[in-house]
Amino acid sequence: MKVLITGITGYIGRRLAAYSKALGHEVIGLVRDNLEDGDYFVYDGTYASIKHAVTSSRPDIVFHLAAAYSRVEEDIEPIVDANLKLPIYLAQALNNSSAVFIAVGSFWQFGCANEQYSPLDTYSASKEALEKMLEFYSSNTALKIRVVYLYGTYGDGDGRGKFLDSLITSVNNNEVLGVSPGFQILNLVHADDVVRALFLAADEALNGGSGAIKRFCVNGDEELTLRELVDLCGSLANKRMNVTFGAIPYREKEIMQPRYPFPRVPNWSQQVALHEYVLQRLKV
Structure with missing residues (x-):
């Protein structure tokens, strides 16, 4: 085709x-x-x-x-x-x-x-x-x-400046990362x-x-707050996270809870687990 x-x-x-x-x-x-x-x-x-x-x-x-x-x-x-x-x-x-x-x-x-x-x-x-x-x-x-x-x-090779990449980089480089209060839920x-x-x-x-x-x-199988994502990275890296919650405000219209008004794509299921990807990217 x-x-x-x-x-x-x-x-x-x-x-x-x-x-x-x-x-x-x-x-x-x-x-x-x-x-x-x-x-x-x-x-x-x-x-x-x-x-x-x-x-x-x-x-x-x-x-x-x-x-x-x-x-x-x-x-x-x-x-x-x-x-x-x-x-x-x-x-x-x-x-x-x-x-x-x-x-x-x-x-x-x-x-x-x-x-x-x-x-x-x-x-x-x-x-x-x-x-x-x-x-x-x-x-x-x-x-x-x-x-x-x-x-x-x-995903790997992503240059879009996503939070997950910034978080992993901060862990690997022992850098301080300023974030929002962190109670928004991510999928x-x-x-x-x-x-x-x-x-x-x-x-x-x-x-x-x-x-x-x-x-x-x-949408994936797992929902995590931003704080829980930080905790996941810290647990997998076995490091204390240098993350400052509340350093930046929420956006004016922050989605605190994602909504799923339509069904998933037929026959689709999540195959790549988030924790496996994070562990792969961490320098541990």
């Missing part, structure tokens, strides 16, 4: 591309800039460039991983472009095909309130807005659309498990799943 990936140069995108190739699929990237090698098409911000990519590659599966995030008000344009315009262009270009379209959502869309719709910021609001458009394409075209919501993701899933979940969502759609849009969560 042919697999088209947006965000293929990102952390999850690179791993998804490698996994796709290992399964024997042809992988095509949709990128912003010309790359030195690889099969890819360049998105220049126009619908014409997306139409050309789709018409030329004729993908069976499209994974939309590209996203933009910013807390700066003036950066709204890249958020609209990556989180709304690009995927809408893709859905429009694919509307005469029976391809599977996998859109990656965020648990930030569920927010910190009891209501199902309570996005935290422009990033999560744009993700939610996209789903309304995808519902239209799901109802009016042959596209099979699945939205897969990710929670905390981590962390390894990147390899995330990649498998994305493909299983595509398999569900390809193998008899209904044409109506479906939504799935990719």
Whole structure:
């Protein structure tokens, strides 16, 4: 099969591309800039460039991983472009095909309130807005659309500045780490498990799943507060942790308890245990 990936140069995108190739699929990237090698098409911000990519590659599966995030008000344009315009262009270009379209959502869309719709910021609001458009394409075209919501993701070689990496680095280097009060609950899933979940969502759609849009969560088996994660690292390293709780405040809208309003991806289960990964990364 042919697999088209947006965000293929990102952390999850690179791993998804490698996994796709290992399964024997042809992988095509949709990128912003010309790359030195690889099969890819360049998105220049126009619908014409997306139409050309789709018409030329004729993908069976499209994974939309590209996203933009910013807390700066003036950066709204890249958020609209990556989180709304690009995927809408893709859905429009694919509307005469029976391809599977996998859109990656965020648990930030569920927010910190009891209501199902309570996005935290422009990033999560744009993700939610996209789903309304995808519902239209799901109802009016042959596209099979699945939205897969990710929670905390981590893995080796991750350069995104995740808290888990900062924590492990502080242990290994005996550095002091200032954090929030630490009572927020985290749900962390390894990147390899995330990649498998994305493909299983595509398999569900390809193998008899209904044409109506479906939504799935990719949440791990274990919930830990930030404080409990610190304790886990200290226990595995057999060290006293140099962590200062309350050194920085919670975010204005902090998710203290993740919500799971949709079922897990069918046939998916967590395979990489958090404590095993942490132990592997610690210098003990």
